[in-house]
Amino acid sequence: MATTFKTLNSANDVTSTRTLLHEAIPLTGTIASGTYSDNNIKTYSHGMFESVYDYPYLSSSANHIFDVTTGYASNSPLSGTLSNQNSKKLNVYSQMAQVLVGYDAAGSIQSFDRDGDIASGGDKIDEAIFVNFSRLLTKDEMKKGSFSMSVMTGGAPGAVSDAMTITDVGAANDYRVNSPAGEYGILYTGSADAGYGVGLVYYQAGVVVLSGSVFAASQMGNGVLVETGFDAIATGSNIEMMAKSFRNRLTNISFNNTVELNSTVYFCRASHNEFNYSNNPTYLSSSQIRVKNSTTDNPVSYVTTVGLYSSDNELLAVAKLSEPLKKDPNTEVTLRVRLDF
Numbered sequence: 001m002a003t004t005f006k007t008l009n010s011a012n013d014v015t016s017t018r019t020l021l022h023e024a025i026p027l028t029g030t031i032a033s034g035t036y037s038d039n040n041i042k043t044y045s046h047g048m049f050e051s052v053y054d055y056p057y058l059s060s061s062a063n064h065i066f067d068v069t070t071g072y073a074s075n076s077p078l079s080g081t082l083s084n085q086n087s088k089k090l091n092v093y094s095q096m097a098q099v100l101v102g103y104d105a106a107g108s109i110q111s112f113d114r115d116g117d118i119a120s121g122g123d124k125i126d127e128a129i130f131v132n133f134s135r136l137l138t139k140d141e142m143k144k145g146s147f148s149m150s151v152m153t154g155g156a157p158g159a160v161s162d163a164m165t166i167t168d169v170g171a172a173n174d175y176r177v178n179s180p181a182g183e184y185g186i187l188y189t190g191s192a193d194a195g196y197g198v199g200l201v202y203y204q205a206g207v208v209v210l211s212g213s214v215f216a217a218s219q220m221g222n223g224v225l226v227e228t229g230f231d232a233i234a235t236g237s238n239i240e241m242m243a244k245s246f247r248n249r250l251t252n253i254s255f256n257n258t259v260e261l262n263s264t265v266y267f268c269r270a271s272h273n274e275f276n277y278s279n280n281p282t283y284l285s286s287s288q289i290r291v292k293n294s295t296t297d298n299p300v301s302y303v304t305t306v307g308l309y310s311s312d313n314e315l316l317a318v319a320k321l322s323e324p325l326k327k328d329p330n331t332e333v334t335l336r337v338r339l340d341f
Helices: 086-100 230-234 240-248
Strands: 014-028 050-053 063-074 127-131 148-152 163-165 176-179 181-189 199-202 207-211 218-221 226-228 250-270 301-309 315-327 333-340
Touching: 050 240, 063 086, 063 240, 086 127, 086 207, 086 240, 127 230, 148 240, 230 240, 240 250, 250 301, 301 333, 315 333
Parallel strands: none
Antiparallel strands: 014 250, 050 063, 063 127, 127 207, 148 163, 148 250, 176 181, 181 199, 199 207, 218 226, 250 333, 301 315
């Protein structure tokens, strides 16, 4: 072990950097419905959400992609109906709202707001579909301005005329920070200038809140106007069937995830008169330096390792060079050691 140490100057020899790494995540609708005949869809006895996997979920290679559930607020008109699983739908909405929106001054759970301006009131999202992405996909967070979701909104899934693309356009520079779960953006069906959001995307939490109004559609059936929108499904179906209905209308999801890489860089400088000798006992033979051919030759060493020590000389980290680096009194060396965390 080395017996010579050189103190690093925190002002000149140490610096910190922050790097954001992004990865594109494309999810086709066939994963959510059809590719594996729903063998990659896991349902639960409690019936409060469904989990989507990229392979049949009993496979050892299956990865969890996202969960789908739905619910509505206690002040929603749907809460007063004889809805299937009414209490569970209320509980789902309350749970998501208290985590993502929080409480008001009176201690009441706040509702999701379409434009994110919770304090001024405005239009609320009282009926919603929730898509919770796994940490495997979102990493540290979803990149702002990269989210896109394409859905079929009509009563006949797959009808091209019903296609709708929902994005967080403009969120890279226009996002909200008044959530206990971190930053979030507004989802639009077109330009953000339209000003009417159809949902919210919470970047650090990896959750998308999609307004039920997206699926508020009607169609003609045998000459009779039939309501096929969210309200009809929400009151007549349980959460599992609502999640399945949403999956069958999903055609594409894409976003970029983000990994925050924090680094501390140490500049280890060896001046011309430093570290020219080795502390390895084999460096000497009969008190003579092995690598010298004559007594007039300069001492020389080969740097292979850099050790970072604490103030009481305890070894904390070791960096290895890719190949030995020659060092003698005629050269100065600066080694850049980076610790990532």
